[in-house]
Amino acid sequence: MPDAPGTDRLEEIRRAGESAIAGARSAAELEELRVRYLGRKAELTGVLRSIKDLPPERRGPVGQAANAVRTALEQRLEQRGRELEAAELERSLAEDRVDVTLPGDPARPPGHLHLISATRREIEDIFIGLGFSVVEGPEVELDFYNFTALNHPPGHPARMLQDTFYFSPEVLLRTHTSPMQTRSMEQQSPPIYIVVPGKTYRRDSDATHTPMFHQVEGLAIDEDITLADLQGVLLEFAREMFGRERRARLRPHYFPFTEPSVELDIDCFNCGGSGRLQDASRDPLCKGSGWIEILGAGMVDPNVLGFVEDMGYDNERVQGFAFGMGIERIAFLKHGVPDLRLFFENDLRFLEQFG
Amino acid sequence: MRVPLSWLRSYCDPGLSAEELAERLNMTGTEVVRVERVGVGDPARFVVGKVLSAERHPNADRLRVCEVDAGDGPRTIVCGAPNVAAGQTVAVALPGAVMPDGQALGEATLRGVRSSGMILAEDEVGIGGDHAGIMVLPDELPPGAPLAEHLPIADEVLEAEITPNRPDCLGVYGIAREVHAVTGAELAPDPTLEDAQPAGDDDVQQHVSIEIDPEVCLRFTARAFEGVRIGPSPLWLKQRLMAAGQRPISNVVDVTNYVMLLTGQPLHAFDLDAVRGGRISVRRAEPGERLTTLDGVERELDPSMAVICDAEGTTSLAGIMGGQVSEVSDGTTRVLMEAATWVGRNILETSKRLGLRSEASARFEKQLHPDQAAAAQRLAARLMVEICGARLVPGTIDLYPSPLPERVVRLRHARVRKLLGEDIPEQEIVRILVSLGFEVQPSSAADGVAWEVTVPGFRDSDVQREADLIEEVARVYGLEKLPTTLPARKGGAAALTRAQRVRRRAEDALRDRGLSEIVAWSFTSPAALERARLGDVPVLRLENPLSEEQSVMRPLLLPGLLDSARHNTARGRPGLALFESAHVYRPSGPLTGVHDESGRVPRGAVPASERHHIGAVMTEAVPGSWRRAPEPADFFAVKGVLAGVLDSLRVEWRVEPAERPFLHPGRAASVVAGADERKLGWVGELHPLVARAWDLERVAAFEIDADLLAELVPERLRHRETGAFPAVVQDLAVVVAEDVPADQVRAAVAAGGGELLERIEVFDVYRGEQVGPGRKSLALRLEFRAPDRTLTDAEVAERRAAIERELAPIGGRLRG
DSSP states (O other), X not given: OOOOOOHHHHHHHHHHHHHHHHHOOSHHHHHHHHHHHHSTTOHHHHHHXXXXXXXXXXXXXXXXXXXXXXHHHHHHHHHHHHXXXXXXXXXXXXXXXXXXXSOOOOSSOOOOOOHHHHHHHHHHHHHHHTTOEEOOOOSEEEHHHHTGGGTOOTTOGGGGGSOOOBSSSSEEEOSSSTHHHHHHHHHOOSSEEEEEEXXXXXXXXXXXXXXXXXXXXXXXXXXXXOHHHHHHHHHHHHHHHXXXXXXXXXXXXXXXXXXXXXXXXXXXXXXXXXXXXXXXXXXXXXXXXXXXXXXXXXXXXXXXXXTTGGGTOOTTTOEEEEEEXXXXXXXXXXXXXXXXXXXXXXXXXXXXXXX | OEEEHHHHHTTOOOSOOHHHHHHHHHTTTOEEEEEEEEEOSOGGGEEEEEEEEEEEETTEEEEEEEEEESSSSEEEEEEOOXXXXXXXXXXXXXXXXXXXXXXXXXOEEETTEXXXXXXXXXXXXXXXSOOSSOOEEOTTSOTTOBGGGTSOOEEEEEEEEOOTTOGGGGSHHHXXXXXXHHHOOOOXXXXXXXXXXXXXXXXXXXXXXXXXXXXXXXXXXXXXXXXXXXXXXXXXXXXXXXXXTOOOOOHHHHHHXXXXXXXXXXXXXXXXXXXXXXXXXXXXXXXXXXXXXXXXXXXXXXXXXXXXXXXXEEEEETTTEEBSTTOOOTTOOOEEEEEEEEOHHHHHHHHHHHTOOOHHHXXXXXXXXXXXXXXXXXXXXXXXXXXHOOEEOSOOEEEOSSOOOOEEEEEEHHHHHHHHSSOOOHHHHHHHHHHTTOEEEEEEETTEEEEEEEEOGGGTTTOOSHHHHHHHHHHHHOGGGSOOXXXXXXXXXXXXXXXXXXXXXXXXHHHHTTOEEOOOOSEXXXXXXXXXXXXXXXXXXXXXXXXXXXXXXXXXXXXXXXXXXHXXXXXXXXXXXEEEEEEEEEEOSOSSSOSOTTSOOOTTOOSEEEEEEEEEEXXXXXXXXXXXXXXXXXXXXXXXXXXXXHHHTTOOEXXXXXXXXXXXXXXXXXXXXXXXXXXXXXXXXXXXXHHHHTTOSOOEEXXXXXXXXXXXXXXXXXXXXXXXSOOEEEEEEEEEETTSOHHHHHHHHHHHHGGGEEEEEEEEEEOSTTTOTXXXXXXXXXXXXXXXXOOOHHHHHHHHHHHHHHHGGGTOEEEO
């Protein structure tokens, strides 16, 4: 049986092992060292195995010393293993390096809402905030709802204002969203607060007219709605849409289905209301007036209410206002779209700029 | 309406500049769209001159060399007018003068003679149309005097857009009345009040007899004039007509135009000698009757139209345009002046039907008041006497079978406040109404002060009710003085409806998946529908389309989407993904006979079937990049997009194979949704012939009914136990015949899996040697879970056996 090594020898094994472990360059080399120093055939393992053969008084000191060496080597192996692993990862990551300046994958770039839709939603949301519900109605409309019920009886000169598409003498494409005033009041007794977005049509096609366009109608009928309230509601709308600093003014006008009738102007945001640009030239947007017309409105004509009197629209008891605006006009003013026809060309280079 | 300022100011002059006046009118309801300057530039270079001598030009037969005193000694002016002569007082433009066309006059040498100035003809300063010779002015004018003091050579014109309710403002005096009301400046007396003195002891009845049809003519007045001397009108009159946009013709015709432009009432002058049989009758046209109007066009008439005839035939289209038969000419000496009141609606309809509008019809169609005809006769008579040297034959033929009663409207002070939200003082209300020509009598109402307001004839068509009077008060009082308030709203909260929310979410889902929204025309063409193999679909056809391209209403969104796809492809955009959200239209019932005799319809009637659709076309599923080729869109790509929409809305749906003429027969499906299996729309690849008709290659598309979709979206989502116990996941490979759809396999598996089977997902489809020809293997991933326990292997094995049994009837077996 071999003689038990002295603590000196154990210390040598420890030092040699530690130095070899520190010098290991790879996981495989490290494994080799583990076998060499801690494996079954290792000297240290032999020492530990032979402890039982030592005289009892030596077993304690030798066992303790050998175990200490084993623990130390195991710790060094583990530590070195982690170091090597980290270095390995570092190296493989370095090899994985990409040119981060190349474009990212255009997996599914988001699309766009049409500017008319986006603007329509914006208008709807403002009026919802002001307490108006959104209703919609047919575009193929009856003469009665488009004209007669809106105080344009047959032969009324105001019918000349709108060039109308007809399917028959009685059926037409609505020329405004206003038919929904009567249709809605037929369905709902006062109070009523609604806006009506939708497509409208006039038989007209040039730089400033398209045969199809979009409007938002508004109607508020209650016991004590005044022209001053109309001014207030429309001013709120204009400020939400075009900026809190906007000023608005009402100007008398004529529509057959409102009395009094007005148009709403807002102060021009292009020139700040001065009518002049910075270089003192005339502002083309407001044509030098400092004001921009944005919609028509008025107090609902008693004749219009007369068609739905049975639903509680008694002219002596309730009154209200109506207004109508062009969505294209609002969008055109807000976003500086130069030509109405761009809205319907559906060129992606246009569509992608909005929504 | 062109309103020459000098003319306007002769009736009411508020001392404002043209721009200030325009602004004031704009803010009170008369829209002035433009202020135009007419005539010469700076009037300072235009003076009175005396022709001292006029000699023949040494080198030109037609030119004269004149010595002219223009206030600063003699100057030489070469003149080409035949009528220039020594001793005349003339109008002279000095070098540097700016002519109406903007040209500056310089000194010039004409055939060797230096000319410093120009002797003017009336057309050269924009006050008439005559270029036959120079103007010869009254001798008392001193040389060098500013020409503008004696001739209207420079003016400003307000271009006003008059709304159809204000025919009175289609006359200068009507505008003057507005100016008076809104500025407070004094208004000159109504020029129609004073009449001319008739002469002679005959009577108009001896010269002509007239009868009318009261259904088309409310009033017909006529006066006769004899000894008429046809000639040019005086310069002041010509200038007013010119500035108002009317070409001077001859004094008699000019008088009719002048009176119309001043009062708004059109007149017509007949050559009385050309009125055959001395008889005029107003009647409805015969069916198929033909008339050549003054514009030289022969027109076919029908019995809805009113005509004026003499003993031998039709001479004019009443209220719209005269005919050639009895036109006033240079040889006319006897004139019959007509001022009538027509039924506005009838004029409007006739004018629309014939496509013929005139200055007269534009006024008559707005319903003039019969009082205006008589007023216009008075003013015209004065001018006929003064300007045309005529004798007014005593008497007026006045056929006015049903005189209109005076209109009196009650106005309550409390009502003004209630409608406007502003307390306008009583005396201010009265002042405004009186200034506009209303007569106001105090009265009272239960809730305070009221007035009985008499409406003048010229406002009768517009002011008939209390609200109309309140509008008059409001606009003149000034809308800018109204307070700004918000309604004291008593209703409930406002929100989008479910259908509107669903639509927005669907649109957003498509947008977020990379599709861009388009807005295409609601119109399409029969040819486009034919190209889309939709030729058999019933459509609504317009009676008066702008073009054949836009002549029918689209029954589907697809053609518009394809148009947009082609537009963008042609501009070099390869991969497209577009959608639209809009109405489509189908006929649904009769297009006539809906209205009853009073023009009403059954409440809520709709004339056509309109649905809101959402449609999409895609040519590319995923765009390419530097490391990946673009992925073209096919059936599954577009179905995936549709799934994204429907699943995000939690609609239960499935597709079933279905053919549509415009879809690829093997790659087309109906979308079926909801518990009762409603047809929501279609999804598929377009038929190659359709794609090719739009110059496109493979196009995948879908279109669904958004109105129906909204009905199918669950109103409220209920919580479902997620289950605390683990799921058992099993993969199955099911081999079936090629023609067994995956949905059928899925249904069999679901039936066999029972309640414990929580999820089925198809994750692979294999065809090849291992399953044999004509068969395919679907790889399914199944998730079993029980709500109350962990499943045992035995339980799952039992389910698997049940699945196997369920698959047997469709010829399916498990593989591996």
